[in-house]
Amino acid sequence: MSFRGRLSTFLVLLAIAVALVVYSVATFLLPQSGVVDFTSAQPAGTPVNLTVQTVGSIGYGAHPTWVTYMVQAPGGQWLHDTTWKVPAHTRINVTVKQFDSGSPLRNQQWGRIQGVLGNVEVLNGKPISVYDSYSANGVGHTFAVPALGITVPLVGVDPNATNICSVAPCGSDSVSNTIKFSFVTPGPGEFRWQCFVPCAVGYLFGNGGAMSNSNYMGGFLDVTA
């Protein structure tokens, strides 16, 4: 092959390699999640109601078996987005519908409710400040915002129930636990939230799959002024 031919081949291969690298990096870095805006749903200064659900398997999409969070947009529809835009210095009233089963926590430290108002969560109408993850159905997931010191265990449902939800969004015909708590947002900033239960079944350490993709068991609170 002539020098020009070799050079052309080299340049083409180089361009393909660069394109693949750029694509891979961009795919990994770019947000895979849409942003659900809660800042304009009600008058400034009034509490924001944030309703989410945790489901054992999303039931559709590229990874139908992956565990996930879903969020209810102000309009009422359920969305598979984990970046939530909320106003600063505002009380956020969170309702979690927990549809997944549970087990003992890898670290019971996450069974202590922290960083929310009163350091309590209301589990099916009953306020608790600590949940023993070795009891009953254990803990399915947690809602934690490390930078704000928030940790809330989401208690698991009966794994033997016949009506466990396996396709999101789940409805009232499926077994669930309702967990309510409130917290006050700080000043503007982006705060990561995540589940501290290694709940990605089938992955080493339970922290691969849904736990290592930003649109399933983790996301951001986008706190704006």
Next chain:
Amino acid sequence: MSDAATTTDTAGSGDPVKDRRHFARMVAIWLVLSLILDPLFYFLVGPHVPPGVMTSTAEENQFDFNVLMVIALPVLLGVWTYLGYSMVTWRASRAGATEPVGGEVARTHRGVQVWWIIITSFIVLCLAVFGTYEIIETNGAGGGEGPNPIWTPTGAHILPVQVIAQQWSFTYRYPTYGGFESSTLMVPVDTSIAFHVTSLDVIHSFWAYQLSIKADANPQVDNVAFTTTNHTGSVTVRCSELCGIWHGAMFNYGQVVSKSAFQSWATATEKATAANTKLLPPFAWTYTPDANGADGGYYPAADPYSPSEVYGAKQPAS
């Protein structure tokens, strides 16, 4: 330099006296710059060099960095002096001004080569000896790290603080206060601390920047690092081992506070967390998570080495 002039007729001016004068001038410039800038750096910049002086290990690290800089600065100045002098004296536009030891000549110039090897070897060996001594000496920069630390603090009272890393957060247990666990690192001033660092999942690294402690957090390993706190202040803790998607967000903050403030905090936290402390596994230097715990196997179920111990099962005392 004089060797250059004597070994080749094509190098330099060909006049050994003139070449020796160039060399003397360069040495004089280099010496003056070094004698001025080295003390200026050590006394003016040195006290502000990271990681500061919050702990004994931080102080040792700062001293080490300053010593390295004091040695490196003259080397840098030597290169710059030679470069500057050459550009002025032997620039191409000056007819007949051939550099005495540069280019082709340097390849066969035994004097330059021998002295280069002697000086650089001497500096590197001295730094190796200095660095090794600084790491292993008592209260040295190495923090006495490891499952079997090479030194331990001599103080009568050493506060043990267990650092538990997990994807993706650090928590801290205080065995001398009932074994409570906290998401915040709090330590008293003027106290020797023994950090016992371990992990519940993958390999992390506990880096308390201002404390100048950096210790790997390995599952089922009790990695010990010592330090003695000298000043109060804020501490930033980061994970310095790539450990998954949220590695970059695996950080939190801590405080070095007065002894009385620490006592108050520890007592209050012990009380506030008592209900949860009862549910924590008994304090142990390492923990083995449940093989199937929390729906996330510590090892794959098919792994023949998968341990079956329940998380928190007390390990043999190390």
